[in-house]
Amino acid sequence: MSLHALKLAPQDCGACPIRHLAVCARCDGPELAKLEEIKYYRSFQAGQNVVWSGDRMDFLGSVVSGIAILTQTMADGRRQMVGLLQPSDFVGRPGRAIAPYDVTATTDLVMCCFRRKPFEDMMAATPHVAQRLLEMTLDELDAAREWMLLLGRKTAREKIASLLSIIARRDAGLQAKAAKGPISFDLPLTREEMADYLGLTLETVSRQMSALKRDGVVTLEEKRRIVVPNFDRLASQTGDDSDGGFRS
Amino acid sequence: MSLHALKLAPQDCGACPIRHLAVCARCDGPELAKLEEIKYYRSFQAGQNVVWSGDRMDFLGSVVSGIAILTQTMADGRRQMVGLLQPSDFVGRPGRAIAPYDVTATTDLVMCCFRRKPFEDMMAATPHVAQRLLEMTLDELDAAREWMLLLGRKTAREKIASLLSIIARRDAGLQAKAAKGPISFDLPLTREEMADYLGLTLETVSRQMSALKRDGVVTLEEKRRIVVPNFDRLASQTGDDSDGGFRS
DNA sequence: CGATTTCCTTGATCAGGATCAAACGAAAGG
């Protein structure tokens, strides 16, 4: 009901949790007012599709809260996740109305949407939106390329450790950033979604999760709830840093 | 010697082969003049490194001719290519001077370079460069995500066929676009570079190339010279289109 | 010229992860 309320009465941009991170970050005063004019909120339930690949998208928008995933599917059903969208991440491409990927909410999701035409007009007229979007797109490109390294060269264990590490860093960055203490968080993905992200099968994901638990790298309570007793220990399993887990 | 000449006497932008494709595509008149002012050409021999990961980059620029690759390397030496740069493609990121990847010329290469500081100033001052760069970055992001699907889900044979198909489409698009006739081109990559791009070993690349030759999908003359007698036949091996190679 | 190096091919064997299969726990539904 509160979500429904959101739909009907969008919050003031000034109070928006992603105000300084999203595509609107650089806008102010009249620009922000213009964005506010063409925006509306939409809510999605966990599991619901935001867009289907090949469909027309009449809006572009930002994730306000929740997690969404981008997936590509081959003709024979093989799937690959190509993006994990967190609050402030942008969905859609100016100038191209046909969606190239499926976008799916994996948790309850709230999006701040802009009608396509006025948003595109604004991009052409004022530079701040385009500049911020460029910055965000360059970041996404870096992330995609880091993921290419993971998909092409990492072992199953390293893939799992990398994913947990990324989610932990972001999700728990708030609670105990530099603290050496245990970090805990909820996985926003099913085993199958993890497999689709990592280029594995769900069985391999499950086995490697069990292996990490057996080795004491993580603790599982309730399948989705992860506890990382020592973050450096987890990080040492990702293959990213030189030491194979023996230093630090 | 002609390359050296290029370095000293940059061509006029009006005569540039990538004029309407590169980051300068939208610029004209005074903007183009300004770019011309801060640009210079650099040549690299095949095999030479343009930048090393972690090094400072004092310029940004466009590939004018030749092919360059972006690679990431893990601490233990595993490598993954994360980009194939063709004429008009852009190198470097405004606002970040430290290169995150190795950039290597795989053929003789000419680049049109802009000094970082004035280029960044220009990005802030005039929208046309930033707008075009956004467009190009979005295209690269799409390409990176397509590659994620390849790395995560395609078989070795599909990977090779996809790579050949991409190079063929681009490289031979000029010679015989819609013609049903054979297409031929030179691979700009060694077997090892192909392996690094595709997330395979060079032995597997070699074996799959032999298999495609044995099956009549391609003909090899001189190891690097590829002839594709029937492009649709090659395309049917990439896994991209529904039909497993039995239609068409 | 022969020697070295670079790039590529091919063979034999191994192993990591896929596939096939069964079963479990929790939640949802009749």
Next chain:
DNA sequence: CCTTTCGTTTGATCCTGATCAAGGAAATCG
């Protein structure tokens, strides 16, 4: 309540691609 469904775990076996190893062809160099 029992049944179904969904997400997950675990086991057995298979297979694709990696690894280890040897040798060939062409270019480069002394």
